[in-house]
Amino acid sequence: MLKLKRYREVIFTSILDFLIILASWFVFHSFYPNTMNILMQDFNLDFISGGLLVSLYWMVIFVVMGSYKKLYLVSRLDEFIKVLKASLLGSLILFFIINVNERISISDQRVIIIAYWATIFMLLALNRFVVRTVQRYYAQQGKGLHRTIIVGTGQTAKVAYDDLNRNKTLGMQVLGFIQVNGKAPDPDSGIEQEEVIGRLNDIESIIQDRQVQDILVALEPDRRQDLVEVISKVDSPDVSLKLLPDFYQLVSGLSKTNQIFGMPLVEISPEPMPLWEKTIKRAFDILVSAVVLVLTFPFLVMIGLAVRLSSPGPAIYRQERVGRNGRLFTIYKYRTMLNDAERHSGPTWATKDDPRVTGLGYWLRKLRIDEVPQLLNVLKGDMSLVGPRPERPHFVEQFSQQIPLYTRRLRVRPGITGWAQVKWKYDTSLDDVKEKTKFDLFYIENASLRMDAKILINTVITILKGKGQ
Incomplete structure (x- = not known):
């Protein structure tokens, strides 16, 4: 269930992409029926099987290019760039495939592939833009947020909690705080004891029982020595682990941060290999x-x-x-x-x-x-x-x-x-x-x-x- 929630954006986006690519095949065929029929005859395909095969080809291209990686509340500009890269690569490969056909002139091949690329790119970019806009709107309404816990009970954790509640487009619904050193929350932080849902040693069961999707580590600057212990305890590949860096980490350039609607976050151990x-x-x-x-x-x-x-x-x-x-x-x-x-x-x-x-x-x-x-x-x-x-x-x-x-x-x-x-x-x-x-x-x-x-x-x-x- 937790994995299904984690990948629902990927599943939903990939289904829409497949349907749009399939529809664009039908539309494109109506504009270039003779050329498309020649190509399908060369590969022993009919109209339906040709459309399904090409659609599956595009899905493979988008998967390999990482177009379905981390889609939750991703920047619409980032989505645009992802689609641009994948569509250019896919169209280039298709150009070399159809280039073996001598019955179609080189100039016609170029026109066809450029037109097809433009069709695919515009439709998919528009689809991604609409989906992410709708997703952001629902997030602003407090719907579909990732279930999140904050590791830390100091003032830094409280500030992070307030930011997440104030700006729902950050995409996190805070379930509570996790104690790191076993002590009661800092009286000056504003965190109440009932908001603390457990200790660091119990975090694995808390993740499982509460279906946690994101963990935000917000430790005080003088508690950096606890960071290794926190990362050691939180080692689930199905949960996104993010660190709220302090001012020193930001200005020193030691940490590569991601901006999520203005909130600087460091993702711990992301997948480095695409x-x-x-x-x-x-x-x-x-x-x-x-x-x-x-x-x-x-x-x-x-x-x-x-x-x-x-x-x-x-x-x-x-x-x-x-x-x-x-x-x-x-x-x-x-x-x-x-x-x-x-x-x-x-x-x-x-x-x-x-x-x-x-x-x-x-x-x-x-x-x-x-x-x-x-x-x-x-x-x-x-x-x-x-x-x-x-x-x-x-x-x-x-x-x-x-x-x-x-x-x-x-x-x-x-x-x-x-x-x-x-x-x-x-x-x-x-x-x-x-x-x-x-x-x-x-x-x-x-x-x-x-x-x-x-x-x-x-x-x-x-x-x-x-x-x-």
Whole structure:
């Protein structure tokens, strides 16, 4: 139910877009019937199937371009720019598609594609403008607002509360305040005790019970040390987390703020990688994994046989790991340790010159060959080529309690290699994990195809130099 409320703007807008694109196909066909019939004959389509296929094509373009991301009370100018970018890209691709037809002159093709782009752009831009205007009107009437809680009980929180109540176009209906330090509200803040609906430790149940959609962190300037604890507690991908920056943060330029009708807000851990990059990343994962597994299959079988012959036990080691959003999956690796190495000790860290590592396992680790079977995990979608390394549930539970923001690593797919792997040494202690977590969080906040390429290149160099452990 909470997810449905969160995405209702996306669902409503996408349905309207689809209907408008479909209608524009019918309208455009009436102006250029001969040309459109020639194109449909070339692709073995009829009038109806052609319209549906083109409409679906446009929906894919708009999704990949991020046109359905964060539509709630978005700026109408931002909507205009989104539609402009997506329609230009989609029309450019269509131009190259119809360019293969030699029965239509180049000049006619240009006229057709420009006219079609103008039709699509104007109708969709008008649709978005009307929808956002109506949405803003209802927000001014106090309807359709996001259910919001404010973290903090000081004067800053009270000011934020008053601003949200005074200006409904901010889109937030405040349900109450959350205590951070367990103390009663500041008497000078004007917040009454009955307006406090819980403490920070109870925030997960409060979010669930009250169907919270937005969380606004409004701490006092002298309570900045509580910010890490707040972010650690509020780690739900289905809830938008925003920070009300103080004057120092604004003028220092340390925080990138978004203006929501004049109210400066910092969104905590937004998605840095746009959908088109995510799509390319996933396609690249599948392509590379499939090609490597197919081309090296005989070699991989020989390694498996060598593992079996070198020491008793299976060739492939299976272990439960924690993946994206806390989902458990089974990871595959070539066995590099003695069979049942943790039977008596339980889950433990590997150490340098670990006596449990076999002779063959030492070289498999050194050359990172033991990780190759994880390409099967990549194909299945449990992992990616690049991302934070997946950890066992035992350690995830332990680290989550000891390392601030550790669980934010679970917001992305784990990877075979990652920024922490190329920048830090192998884990041998809790301090090592803390340092690697810093690198993982940096990657999550700055993820891009360019950064993935840099990590993969560094990994290849590490393998060639034999610096694995």
